[in-house]
Structures are given as structure tokens and as C-alpha cells.
Amino acid sequence: MRPGAGEERTSGPGRIGARPPGELVSRDDVRGDARVEECARVEWALHERVKELTCLYGIARVVERADGDVEQALAGIVALLPAAWQYPEVTEARICVDERAWATPLWGPAASVQSAEVVVHGVRRGTVEVSYREARSAADEGPFLREERALIQELARQVGQLLERQQAGRDEERLRQQLWQAERLGMIGQLAAGLAHELNEPLGSILGYAQLAQRSFGLPDQTGRDLDKIVKASLHARDIVRRLLIFARQAPLAREPVVLNDVVRDSLFLLEGRCRRNGVRILLRLQPDLPPVSADRTLIEQAFLNLAVNGLQAMPAGGQLTVITRGGERVTLTVEDTGEGMAAEVRQRCFDPFFTTRPVGEGSGMGLAVAHGIVTSLGGSIEVESEPGRGSRFVVALPGGAAGAGGSDARL
Numbered sequence: 001m002r003p004g005a006g007e008e009r010t011s012g013p014g015r016i017g018a019r020p021p022g023e024l025v026s027r028d029d030v031r032g033d034a035r036v037e038e039c040a041r042v043e044w045a046l047h048e049r050v051k052e053l054t055c056l057y058g059i060a061r062v063v064e065r066a067d068g069d070v071e072q073a074l075a076g077i078v079a080l081l082p083a084a085w086q087y088p089e090v091t092e093a094r095i096c097v098d099e100r101a102w103a104t105p106l107w108g109p110a111a112s113v114q115s116a117e118v119v120v121h122g123v124r125r126g127t128v129e130v131s132y133r134e135a136r137s138a139a140d141e142g143p144f145l146r147e148e149r150a151l152i153q154e155l156a157r158q159v160g161q162l163l164e165r166q167q168a169g170r171d172e173e174r175l176r177q178q179l180w181q182a183e184r185l186g187m188i189g190q191l192a193a194g195l196a197h198e199l200n201e202p203l204g205s206i207l208g209y210a211q212l213a214q215r216s217f218g219l220p221d222q223t224g225r226d227l228d229k230i231v232k233a234s235l236h237a238r239d240i241v242r243r244l245l246i247f248a249r250q251a252p253l254a255r256e257p258v259v260l261n262d263v264v265r266d267s268l269f270l271l272e273g274r275c276r277r278n279g280v281r282i283l284l285r286l287q288p289d290l291p292p293v294s295a296d297r298t299l300i301e302q303a304f305l306n307l308a309v310n311g312l313q314a315m316p317a318g319g320q321l322t323v324i325t326r327g328g329e330r331v332t333l334t335v336e337d338t339g340e341g342m343a344a345e346v347r348q349r350c351f352d353p354f355f356t357t358r359p360v361g362e363g364s365g366m367g368l369a370v371a372h373g374i375v376t377s378l379g380g381s382i383e384v385e386s387e388p389g390r391g392s393r394f395v396v397a398l399p400g401g402a403a404g405a406g407g408s409d410a411r412l
């Protein structure tokens with residue numbers, strides 16, 4: 001509370017000029033006292049402003065030192081807040097953003113709390129709160145000064161700006177990564193397409209002639225078995241070529257209106273038993289009345305299954321597979337797991353054809369390459385977020401508005 005506003009302060013300017021009881025008071029004395037009180041008030045107010053400015057300056061330094069590390073900056077800001085308030089000895093502070101909180105050590109039940117909203121790009125993302133652990137008498141409209149209410153608003157604004165900068169930085173980085181990824185995969189795709197086309201013809205001949213030879217009469221048993229092996233190996237190679245062509249966006253593609261919710265339900269039906277055995281819960285958050293997308297149903301099912309199977313494989317000791325659909329200008333399908341996650345080197349290469357971290361013979365490394373080819377062929381995008389130990393999230397976005405979709409075998 002301010003001196004002269006009716007409360008006696010135990011220390012500070014309110015006691016300056018105090019006079020022993022019973023002493024005679026002259027008019028000059030009264031004027032002198034008033035001046036002393038006025039000086040004390042101004043001095044006190046200045047002292048408070050200096051504290052606020054020190055706090056704001058400290059925050060600027062903390063943000064600068066954190067060098068883009070928002071968590072570190074928020075922890076630093078919280079630690080600075082109590083000193084800027086009138087009763088630092090009982091003041092605690094907390095900043096909440098999304099589901100996380102940073103607080104001073106004694107934050108807890110409080111006698112009085114003031115708070116301000118943290119808004120990022122017009123969306124409320126959290127709060128800045130300051131509390132007094134013990135009651136302090138009311139000044140202005142509460143135990144907090146008008147200036148302190150303005151200060152907390154300013155701090156919330158600064159935190160909002162910090163988060164906006166973080167968001168802008170992340171968006172920029174994401175765009176850069178996407179561009180780099182698209183260029184890289186485009187180049188690999190061209191190589192893969194050339195290779196696949198070159199292999200397709202000789203492979204067709206090998207398969208065709210081997211199958212013809214199989215029909216010959218009187219083949220020795222061993223020759224029959226050898227031909228079986230040739231046919232089997234050729235079919236396997238043809239399947240790889242087919243997948244390479246899908247990756248390179250060279251495969252024929254049917255177009256029909258497809259509701260992704262149906263794709264998810266039908267495909268997960270195939271995986272339910274495996275999920276149960278692995279201790280994996282499936283959580284579906286499918287938007288009702290999801291608008292259809294124009295897609296090749298079989299291929300989009302394959303893309304989804306590839307993502308879901310990867311999620312399952314990442315959770316050998318159980319976990320949760322979450323599938324989310326959302327409609328809008330673009331329809332999104334998110335497949336999220338709580339599995340082992342990926343290191344940056346793996347994440348950057350996971351869409352490359354033949355890239356796999358699985359033991360030899362257990363993975364062809366074509367699952368995500370195929371999913372990528374299918375989604376981009378449909379004019380969509382596929383993005384990944386993943387951290388080791390924290391699971392992975394794949395977000396597929398496809399153009400909405402499939403109402404007029406039709407026709408089949410559209411080559412891309």
C-alpha cells in the first residue's frame with residue numbers, strides 16, 4: 001500500500017517525519033510535514049517504478065540469454081517476478097502455458113492472486129499469476145497496486161510475444177525442412193522411377209519365360225523347383241518395383257470420394273488382435289461427418305496401414321496408438337504412438353526408399369516411402385514429429401472437397 005493512503009507501514013517512507021506524541025504542532029511544521037510526506041511518497045513511487053523497470057530489464061536479459069530456449073526463458077522470468085512486487089518476501093509467481101507450468105518454489109495456496117492471460121496470435125495459451133502467500137492489506141482494488149496490475153498485463157504480453165517468436169521460428173524451420181525433404185525425395189524419386197522402368201521390362205520377361213517353362217512337360221524335379229524359385233524371386237522383385245513406382249508417383253491411381261474415418265476403422269480392424277497381444281490401446285478421435293477426400297481407397301488404406309504398423313512396431317512393450325481425423329479445407333489424419341521415437345538422423349531419412357533400422361529381413365524400408373508417394377500423388381503432404389523416447393506423430397493432410405471426384409486410373 002502506498003504511504004499516506006491510510007495504512008501505516010512498518011518500514012519505508014510512511015514513517016519519515018513521524019513526531020513524538022504530545023509535541024506542539026505549528027503551521028510551518030504542518031507544511032513541512034506535508035512536504036516531507038510528499039517527498040516520501042514520490043521517493044517510494046520512484047522506488048517501485050525502479051523495481052518494475054529492473055524486472056522488465058531483467059526479463060529482456062533472460063530472454064536474450066535463453067537464445068530461443070523458451071522453457072529456460074520462462075523459468076528465468078518466473079524467478080524475477082517477486083522482486084518487482086510490493087511485498088517480495090511473500091510473493092510467489094507462476095506462468096502456465098498450454099499444459100506446462102513454471103513456478104517459484106513456494107507457489108501454492110495463497111491469500112491473494114492476480115493474473116493476466118497469455119495470448120498467442122489471438123488464442124489464449126496460458127496465464128501469468130502473482131500471489132501473496134500471506135494477506136496484505138488492500139490498496140487500490142486489492143492488495144495489488146494499479147501499477148502492478150499494469151505490470152502483470154505487460155509481462156503476459158511479453159510472454160505472448162516470446163511464444164509468437166518461438167512459433168515463427170518453428171514454422172520457418174519446418175518450412176525449410178519440408179523444402180529440403182521435398183527436393184531430396186523428388187531427386188530420389190526420379191532415380192527410382194528410372195530404375196523401376198528399366199527393371200520392369202527384363203523382370204517381366206524373366207517372369208513370363210519362367211512361367212512358360214514351368215508348363216513344359218517332363219521337367220526334371222530339380223529344374224521345376226529352380227523355376228519355382230525364379231518365379232517367386234521375380235514376383236518379389238516386381239512387388240518392389242511396384243512400390244518404387246508408387247513412391248516415385250508413377251503408379252496408376254484411381255480417384256473416388258473416400259471418407260478417412262471408414263479407412264481407419266476398416267484397417268484397424270485388421271490390426272486389433274496384434275494390438276491386444278502387444279498391449280497397445282487404440283484411441284480413436286474421428287471427427288463425425290468428416291468430409292470425403294478424393295483418393296484411391298486401396299492405396300490410402302495401404303498408406304494408413306503402413307503408418308499404423310510402424311506405430312505398433314515402435315511399442316513392443318505396449319503403449320497407445322492414437323488416430324485423429326479432422327476436416328476443413330484440408331482433411332488431416334494423424335497417427336500418433338507413444339513408442340520409442342526417432343533420433344534426428346532417422347527422422348530425416350525415414351521416407352527414403354529402402355531406409356530401415358530393422359534387423360535384416362524384417363523390414364524393407366519401403367513402408368513410409370510408399371505412404372509418402374501415395375499421399376503426395378493425391379496432392380497432400382505428410383509430416384513427422386518425433387523424439388527418442390517420446391513417441392512419433394505422423395500427420396497426413398489431403399485436399400478436401402472430393403464431392404466432384406470421380407474417374408479412375410488417373411495417371412499422375
Ligand SMILES: Nc1ncnc2c1ncn2[C@@H]1O[C@H](COP(=O)(O)OP(=O)(O)OP(=O)(O)O)[C@@H](O)[C@H]1O
Nearest residue numbers: 310311314341350356357363364365366367368392
Ligand atoms: N512410428 C515410428 N516410430 C519409430 N520409428 C519409426 C516409426 N515409423 C518409422 N520409423 C523408422 O523409420 C524407418 C523406416 O520406416 P518404413 O516404414 O519406411 O520401413 P520399415 O518399417 O523399416 O520397413 P517396412 O515398412 O518396409 O516393413 C523404420 O525402420 C524406423 O526406424
Ligand SMILES: [Mg+2]
Nearest residue numbers: 306310367368
Ligand atoms: Mg514400416
